[in-house]
Amino acid sequence: MTLLSVDDLAMQYGSSQALFGVSFDVAPGEVVALMGRNGMGKTTTIHAICRMVPAMSGAITFDGQDLLRLPSFRAARLGLGLVPEGxxxxxxxxxxxxxxxxxxxxxxxxxxxxxxxxxxxxxxxxxxxxxxxxxxxxxxxxxxxxxxxRLLLLDEATEGLAPVVRQEIWAAIATLKRDSGLAIVVVDKALKELNKIADRAVIIARGQSVWTGRPADLTADLADRYLGV
Structure with a gap:
């Protein structure tokens, strides 16, 4: 069963195209990590799911409902919970x-x-x-x-925090995964922590989803190519 489906999503800011084809899905109770370097389209993807920015093409469905037809407040009422960057x-x-x-x-x-x-x-x-x-x-x-x-979207939830606080946040996310049954999409770069909680990872590069798999299966070459500074 699929709770959230993002299929070949494209969008632009003014004359600048930001997403060229992002695709992934999230099952109920699953934790999916969106990974990639800064400026590759991760936050834009989250904003598109929450209907904060319009899509050019593609599809986003949540529990079988077409999110692209809904304003942001109605999408939220379906069960989207956003923890925004900042x-x-x-x-x-x-x-x-x-x-x-x-x-x-x-x-x-x-x-x-x-x-x-x-x-x-x-x-x-x-x-x-x-x-x-x-x-x-x-x-x-x-x-x-x-x-x-029903779906919690965490956009850079540990960025800029002291190490001890980051560990508290990761512990809370692990508790949510274990005890709440929530589906979670988490945008982060902390591969070590994501290995412990994420069922799957999706790497976004230059506005496209370029790799999907278990975080543990991410090779050093792929990590260096898509996640390294």
Missing amino acids: RRCFAPLTVEENLIASARPGHWDLARIARLFPRLEERRDQKAASLSGGEQQMLAIARALMTNP
Whole structure:
């Protein structure tokens, strides 16, 4: 069974084409990593799935429904939970207010968020602007979970964070994989960590999907060709 299907997706910003043919799928409960160098189209692909940018051609379906026919808010209501690059928490609101603002009925509530991220429970009355970068990233993930999605999209969830905080984030993602049954798409470059949690990886280069397989099967030559600096 396929939950999300992206088929030969192409899109452009103005006169500049950004995607030339991205294809992959995600099954329920599966973790799929989108990998590649900076500027290759990973974030653009996430934005297209969430209907934040229009597609030129191709297809995106979620649970059999054509996402390209929907505005972004209706796509989100189908069960897409986005953790955007740069976090984008509501700075003037407290941690609890950020979570309540996005809440929809379902499995995830304040109590479950507190168990996943105890640090947020400790800071529930603090404004988001006063949190560290790592705490803001935890809040961004928690806020997406409070929408009770069926597919969680994590765009560079560990970028720019201290090593100890990155490990906390990876541990939380591993817990979600093990206990929640969520399908997850994660954009990241950390091959060591992705090897532990991702069922499959898709490499995007110059706006095209060029390799799909298990992270453990990614050879050194391929990693150097598509992921190296």
